Amino acid sequence: MSAERTREDGRPTGRKGPGEGERPTGKERPGKGERPADGSRAGESMGTADGSRAGEGKGAADRERTGGGRRPAGIAGLTAGRAVPRKYVPVLVTAGLFVAMFAAGGVRYESFATGQVVLNVFIDNAFLLVVAVGMTFVILAGGIDLSVGAVVALSTMISASLVTNQGWPPLVVIPLVLAVGAALGLAMGCIIHYFEIQPFIVTLAGMFLARGLCYVIGTESISITDETYTALAQARVELPGGMFVSPSVVIALAVVLVAAYVLHYTRLGRNVYATGGSEQSALLMGLPVARTKITVYTVSGLCSALGGVLLSFYMLSGYGLHAVGMELDAIAAVVIGGTLLTGGSGYLLGTVLGVLVLGLIQTIISFEGTLSSWWTKIFIGLLLLAFILLQRLISARRPT
């Protein structure tokens, strides 16, 4: 039964007909979609899980059809209690939080409530968005990647030194940087999987390695004066209404779309969720756990390298101290976006919202002017706490 469902789940468009009524439950990866964080996954019987969802099924089905209507239904659902499947609640809360923060900013500051402010959040955080997308893959698969910030820095450093000091053309440098990031991720993934060392430690070593390599290349900040880079840094993609974004945002959004498709509609995505849900079960089901685990670290390395490329457009420099602590920002974004750190449950949309919330905090603090930068950290900490408590609450209320 469960295998059948999973297969059905893998299809981009659900099948119509008699299955209509049970599609929402079919949509949930059995035993993975919304697992309690307290590890009682084994004790969860299929029967009770289905039973508790029976009431929610209809609402979810309706929303599936309307597609874009998720957000309003969700906020109404929060008050209505049972109308929303619990697995959507964290994402919806994050969305609600973003809207509330934006509204509060609009009331408090002049010229805050414009579309450009939101777009600026995107512009300033395009690289973080890409990195967080990679991190989402890793965390969904039940791992963690601490090396991302260092890989970002390494990418900027390699780009800057090759482009500025060696005079290489950007068209050669950028693919090379991406390849280096992916190779580093691949190597870490292989060590993690084949030698059974905790991801935490391996990626920590990867972080030291990447930062060390940065300093080997150079200890000073190298500025990039290449025409292609400066052109990309200054380019504006005009949007209707006099608004604009940078090309980096376009790239980042493309990455998000591709990643969302891969995670939610392909076999690889399903394997990622399954591995994160329970590696043992995934293995017993015959899923390619090894390939999946190694792939997610490769994806994360690739995303970090791409994030580094975007950062080098943004900063126009390479420096070993770029993106210090970015791994934590990325993890925080993923958590605030409602993804369980134990893996197996979460949405890419949540990560995007998480990045936006983090960016909006910084925007508000810069608008406030008097609040010093350390408040950003304190607010992010408080937000993390709030969202983790929320996750606990949601998983604790589940019948187990």
Place this chain on the structure above:
Amino acid sequence: MNTVLRHRLFWPAVVLAALLLTNLLLTDNFFTVQMRDGHLYGSLIDIVRFGAPLILVALGMTLVIATGGIDLSVGSVVAISGALACLQISGMDDQGSVSGVVTAAGLALGLSLVLGVWNGFLVAGIGIQPIIATLILMVAGRGLAQLVTDGQIITVNSGPYKLIGGGYWLTLPFGIIIVLVVLALTAVLTRRLALGLLIESVGGNAEASRLAGIRSRGVIIMVYTFAALCAGIAGLMISSNVSSADGNNAGLWIELDAILAVVIGGTSLAGGRFSLGGTVLGALIIQTLTTTIYSVGVPPETTLLFKALVVTVVCLLQSPAFREKVFHRRRRPLRAPSTAEEKAQVPA
């Protein structure tokens, strides 16, 4: 011979010995310990002295990791503790007053205890995964430290405070004495009393040990409190050594170094067993590596690169899977299944 080879501390000790030997070959008078002005001087003493904060933090981390947890917030606690103590001292009329310094240190350690209880409460009381629960304080804590210092670097000029991190007592650097005392206390508490056993049983399986009648929540809260207290002392030491508190950079990445020290020392991140001696060895390896790099004349920027290499090598050597695949050794029959991921979720 085989028992020696299989001893948990064998490989870390080999690495440390190799590092020291490298120094012997490359640096003159490396092993000379001199007596000057009634103080002991020498490279070896320096390694322990500058490594003292790391050893302390790693000791606390060992117990936390033994319960299957992890504490990412120690770096922030280091910063907060140093910041608070320096703030308090800089506000005193007479910065040289011993009672004032003791009060300041007491305040800082008291706050560290509170932060530790907070971490323990999140982990044991609410049941958040340790890595996340402490991530909160790691992120927010640096903000707090900057808030305490108002974003500035507070400098103090206090003789008694300077003693903690930079002074000498009984011919030894005071920091080393603190480390020895804390180490001895920890060793007695965990190895002479049942406490160590309780910690390991909670790390093995929190739920099972609770059912067996162990107050696992209490144990967990205690180890996080201990880790924060150690971090607090380390914070005093670091800030006193440079006579200033820097909320932004004090203790930066020390949590990672501490975790490395613990792992190098042979304590499994999955919890369930720990080795204090291994941790001290691990911390010494990290510090010796840093010193070696400085003394050999390799650009200090490459420290991280060497650290990465050593970490990878030690972890690979310790990994049963690696040894099996590379040395074609049979697995030990009673090898524990890798259930780290499962364990991490047990709320206590």
